[in-house]
Amino acid sequence: MYYVTKRIEISASHRLELSYPSKCSRLHGHNWVITVYCRAGELNADGMVCDFSHIKELIHGYLDHGNLNELLPFNPTAENIARWIVDRIPECYKARVQESEGNEAIYIDDNAADACI
Secondary structure (H helix, E strand, C coil): CEEEEEEEEEEEEECCCCCCCCHHHCCEEEEEEEEEEEEECCCCCCCCCCCHHHHHHHHHHHHCCCEHHHHCCCCCCHHHHHHHHHHHCCCEEEEEEEEECCEEEEEECHHHHHHCC
8 A cells, every 4th residue: 555645734714603602703814734645555657646736736726825614615624624635635535634733633534445546
């Protein structure tokens, strides 16, 4: 099995729709650090699991300097963003989303083991 990771930094704003009063319900921004974990049983025709620049374009190119509430069709929590990343990149089985120092969410697709090739 081959494994690669891509670390991406983005600046983006969001506000959370919560069932309780919170300052996070107001529009605010973060310098997000996202780590994308990909794997494959065999390398593609170019000798890669996937192209790092394609991962960057799919995530950084879409989200950087944007309002996540306008770009994503769900409540943009770190947990939901991690799941969105895994669903967006076929080779991705895990994503780590850090919205600020000490606050991060991880999503792992437990079913990706069978679909990683």
